[in-house]
Amino acid sequence: MLPVKYPLAFIVSAPGKVILHGEHSVVHGKTALAASLNIRTNITVKEGDSVDGKIILDLPNLDTKHAYTVLELNEIFLSNPPPLLKGSQCDFNLYNPELINTSKFIETLREYVLKSEKLQQLPFPQECALVAFLALYTGIFCSVNIQIQPFFIGVVSDLTLGSGCGSSASFSVCLAAAFIHYIRSKISLNSITHGNISKNGYKDMEMEIIDLTVFSAKEKELISRWALIGEKIMHGNPSGLDNATCTFGSVVKFRKGKEGQGAVLEHLSGTAKLKILLVDSGVRRDTARMLAKVSERLKCYPQVVQSTLDAMDGIAIAAAEILMLLGELDTEIGDTLKQQNSLHAKLEELVDMNQAFLNVLGVSHPSLDRICRTVSKCGFHAKLTGAGGGGYAFILLPPCSSQQTKVQQMKEQLERNGFVCTETELGSAGITVSNLI
Template sequence: MNFDVTAPGHILPFHEGTMRKGNNILCCAVNLRVHLSFKEVKKEMFELHLENYKHTVTYSYDDFKTNLLAHLPHPGSNYSWETPELIDINKIMPLVIEFVNSITPTKLQDLIHEFALYDFFLIAACIMCSVNVEFEPFAVFIKSDIPSGIIVDSSSAHSVCIAAAFVHYLRLLALKSGKLNEDISKPTYKSSKISQFISDAFDVNEKYIIFKWSCLSEKLIPRDIYGIGSSISTYGEMIKFTKGVNEFRPSLRPLSHVKVIKILIIDSGVKPNTKLMNKELEEFAKTFPDIMEPISMLQETLSNLAVGFLTDTMDRVEDKKLLELDIGFIMDLDHTLYTAMNLTNPELDDVYNIVTKSGFKGRAYGPGIGGCFVVYLADDSEEQN
């Protein structure tokens, strides 16, 4: 029983600096992906291979059940593998961390390495504890195209791959054991069934379940808004995201027929600092309240213009002068607004100067004052020096 799943990273091309107000956020997938291969193995041990870190973790199912599953607090009679939103992550994570530390004495290289381990065992434990199916030893191989430190959210793509793998594995186990359309939950959990499915695709409900598991995992890394990365890594292409009543129920508007554009991502070498960014935003808003609101409105307009360019709906724009613009111009203007609010740094300013002098356009990007610079490569960019 072998299969592969993959999920894209993402960028927010415009105005993540003001998204905390709940404005619409434009989120785009990038062709840098996380890949997961799942294989049942004829061994006694389960295996997790984090190929980017050359790190392999082996553990027995008995240890997994005895030292982790047996200690998990019961989320309640309404919980099943379909409702991760009912899990209290603050109660479960200390147990997951203790188990991971017991099976991997290897020093973890960075935050993403740490997240990759905790994320896997969080999802595995919370799904496997509630289902009444027989698990065979398996090996999971995870590899990312996304270099650590590049801000295109490998963590969300990673958790989407893990969630998708376990959802598909449950489907295959239900099919193999003849339990399709039968209750696969353990007696003290909410009833759950797996219906007939398409082997190489997920239906709308399954995608939503995968999205929710990824949202749960996002809580392992502090963020201002949860669910953005999970949404684009689950649904792909381009999404208009608006905060909802909670992280599991945002307003998502997937956009179809999206143009493919080329970008160059340059790492500034400066670690993003979200706390500093929020502080600068608050100070700017207090000092220049009459300026902050127009900037927010203009950034929202730029985001809407970008949607028009990328989905071929600019013919609906009343001001035809806007048709002379392109994505690069919008990114450049957005960067100017970003700089006006003091949300950049000298390294990113140096990159901006080099990029503009070379005839290109782009903007700083990252969850904080740091991160990367995204350069728009027009269709004729190969002819440019």
């Protein structure tokens, strides 16, 4: 294990995500298929020698900078556990975020943020970001027996916020990873690699630190579980798909767990490398509102919407199978081009079908529909990705380069219509960490 040095300085980085199939239906218990993007959020943490003991949170994507003192956070947030759903302080520690009563916790933090900003109301994106920071800071640090030094924490994302590419999940995953890495680095610096690391009054826990240059599968699972709390702040009722995809990276098949059970997450490591064209509709929207819209439709037309959700489940499962088959073809030598094209054509059909179902759920937008029509006239296939109502659409790009001219023509057509296009590959690494000294 490479030793970390004092003062701590490191960068954590998490990808955004694209939902290939299953947005919205996944919230209602159906299968989803998602992949990480190679567009990322990075968080830099640098311990400082600030004499006034400040934690400086810099959020340039939101034009927001905020300073808390370590003392203020210690006194207000770290002296007690967050509100719990059941049990008491002695049942809680870093390893059980699910014990937290998130709605009560979020409400208290929102009140604090507004009070400390001396405002009746903050723009919602800023408010959510500050609440997410405080929730993860408090939840993750409160039970662990380490001393927090003043630090600078800067978040920079190359993702467009509020557009369906998982900026909120990527942000929450980075925050959770940064705080967990901070703890394991402190523990390693203090050579407490064995024994209880809980504060008095909290449930005992040990932390096994194997390698400070990567996150183990177990650590990733913990990061994803904490990031879900961040997602609840942004969306109210997230499925857990976005935080899982941004934590683990690659291509994932996901199904939300039934009441009290964990999610079923399958890493599809053998899938073909997929290239997509992301198209920004330029319309910003709010995920929570889109989720509420689908729930309202489900209440109003239960049979229609349930059958739609079931059909979407079938689409995600079929697409996952095709992706695996395409992956197997990749490694074979011989005349596989015809098979590859025919499987790709099936994937494209599924994209069209899913876009139609998303329209049934009421989550498309005239701009997204216009993108789909333009793309279709050029012989390609597009669907919205994420919560819809605006944000991004994606187009699966053909596996062979022979259609490059056609792709270029489609891109130019979209750009002439005012849409911004980004060509990217799916399946990049999940959460990573680099120690700066």
